Amino acid sequence: MISHVPPSAALLDHARRMVPRYTSYPTAPHFSAQVTGADYGAWLARLKDTAAPVSLYLHVPFCQSLCSYCGCNTKAVRREEPVRAYAQVLAAEIALVAEQVGTTEVSHIHWGGGTPNALPPDCLEELAAALHRHFRIPAGIEHAIELDPRHLTQEGARLLAGIGITRASLGVQTLDGDVQTAIGRIQPLETVAAGFAALRAAGIAAINADLMYGLPRQTHLSIADTVRHMLDLRPNRISLFGYAHVPWMKSHQKLVVEADLPGAEARIRHAGLAREMLVAGGYVEIGIDHFALPDDSMTLARDARRLHRNFQGYTTDEAGTLLGLGASSISRTPFGYAQNAPDVAGWRRAVDAGCLPTVKGRAFAGEDALRGDVIAQLLCYFDVDLAEIAASHGAPPEALTADLDALRPFLDAGWVTFDGKRLAITSHAHEIARVVASAFDAYLGQGGRHSMAV
Ligand SMILES: C[S@@+](CC[C@H](N)C(=O)[O-])C[C@H]1O[C@@H](n2cnc3c(N)ncnc32)[C@H](O)[C@@H]1O
Ligand code: SF4
Structure with missing residues (x-):
């Protein structure tokens, strides 16, 4: 859609429909408590005899403060103690899962959140060491992490390089001060640029940036301005997420003033403008919400029709199994999905008892x-x-x-x-x-x- 051509009324009607993002199928609302830790354990045991590599996802459900639009499973913490306690349980879960699935080879690691850089440096190091103790991790695999640039220092970037991180995603969302005030996330361009510089100086050359449209008070001009700065900073990949306003699921989104939200037509125009600018700036459009430089592995995977979708959106990861670790994480096996307890207390109780913390999921059936x-x-x-x-x-x-x-x-x-x-x-x-x-x-x-x- 070209941003200056108005979308037709019929297209707009469909654009307003509420449909899943399809990061899984069946989608999460169709998971049920019928899938238990015993089922997930049986699925893992079946994988033990296969030589197929797995990928790992580690969830860190903590942030220094909450952004009002956030749809992630996270909470704000000021003290270090609960984060340290969480890291200890995560290390125990790594051991527990590895025991069931065997010393399997890993093809891809992703730390998401929340904000993984909310983990104290020694916890990050200890967790990375636990992964190496329990899994076979070949050199050179993609090892990615999501980071909040407001809390990324040069020292922090060096530490990440030291634990083997090869790709980092920075949450940018918008560089418009007025929109930043509306979403409770003040993050000047200098902070974002310093994050890029710190990663590159530390040798982490593959950088993704997350942008959003559909945020309160966002305008054509502010989108154009944010994209222009991104073209200067030139991350290898850019995600352009449409704000998912789901206050019935995420009660803190009630802080978002609904009257300030762009409607469907503005959302289409804003996304269209960002898309045109990114493509004109040399990025390749990947699927519904990603852009990548022509030589990025995601572009190459798309061209070879080897692109996949998982809970992070698009991925080059080809493993048939994704082991989700941490509260709320979802695992995908060839037999079905298994989701960990979403609350840290429930997840911790299960792991402390030596049980897989699965509370729901979905076994694949039929079509x-x-x-x-x-x-x-x-x-x-x-x-x-x-x-x-x-x-x-x-x-x-x-x-x-x-x-x-x-x-x-x-x-x-x-x-x-x-x-x-x-x-x-x-x-x-x-x-x-x-x-x-x-x-x-x-x-x-x-x-x-x-x-x-x-
Ligand atoms: C885990 S956060 C990224 C790392 C870090 N916590 C940060 O915000 O800088 C993942 C990304 O999800 C996107 N996101 C969060 N809430 C969203 C929502 N309600 N709708 C669409 N995208 C959302 C944002 O672009 C955000 O950068
Ligand atoms: S967008 Fe990132 S920093 Fe903001 S609350 Fe969500 S996970 Fe935390």
Whole structure:
């Protein structure tokens, strides 16, 4: 969508629909307590005999202060003591999970949050050492971390390089002071630029930046200004997330003044403007909300159709298993999803008792894997060969025909095309890719409230 061409009323109607982000399929609202720690343990035991590498996700649910828009599982802490206590339990969970899955090879590590750099330096070092004690971690794998630039020092960056971090994601969101006041996150350009410089000086050359649109009081000008500064700082990847306003799930989002929020049309225009500027500035558009430099591994993975979607959004990680560690983390195995207790106290009680802290999940059944693949391909490449994908899952070619009926209005509007095999979302309808993908979601409408499609 070109930012100065107004979106049609029909497209806007779809853009306002509330649909999942599809970082998993089935999506989290369809997880249930039927999946227990015993089930997850049995899945891990089945993996023990395979030589397939796994990837690791470590969740750190702490921040120095809460941003009013935040949708992550985190809380503000002022004291170090609860963070240290958490790190100890996380080390115990690493040992517990490794015992079940064996000394498996790891292909990718990601620290997310919250704010992983809220961990004291010695805790970060001790946790990294625990990973090396319990898993086989080859040199040179991607080892990524999410960081808050307001709390990143040169010394901190050197420490991260020392524990093997190869890629860092900085939360930028916006550089507009007025918007920063509205979201309770004051972070001048100098702070962000110092974060980039500290990482690069420490030898962490792969940098991602998170930007957001749809924030309160955000305007065309402020988006343009933020993107211009990003083009100067030139991170290897940029995420452009649409603010997901879900105050029924995240009560502190009630601090966001709803009257200040841009509507669907402004959101489409703002995202379109950022996209045009980033592409003109040399970035390649990846899926619905990512941009990467042409030589970045994500661009290469996209071109080779080896891109994947996981709970962090897009990833080059090809492991079939992601072991989620820490409160609220979700693991994905070839057999299904398992989610840890979301509250630190419940998670800690289970680990202290020597039990896997799973409280819910979802075992794959029926067409889940097929439908999950269709949705992921549409969101990764904006197209999918339905005949080929059905065949690869051992399903008859007509397995997805009924779902195409739901897309009839999209075909008539020219937002999608179908040549009998390949379904493609046309470029002026990329904004509603999640809506198109949702046509293949067999569970849509069976519970769960979501955020706006655009
Ligand atoms: C874990 S934070 C990044 C690291 C660090 N905590 C920070 O904020 O600098 C992950 C990212 O999620 C995005 N995010 C958080 N809440 C969101 C929401 N409600 N809607 C869309 N994106 C959101 C932000 O872009 C944020 O940078
Ligand atoms: S956006 Fe980052 S720093 Fe802000 S509350 Fe969320 S996790 Fe914490």
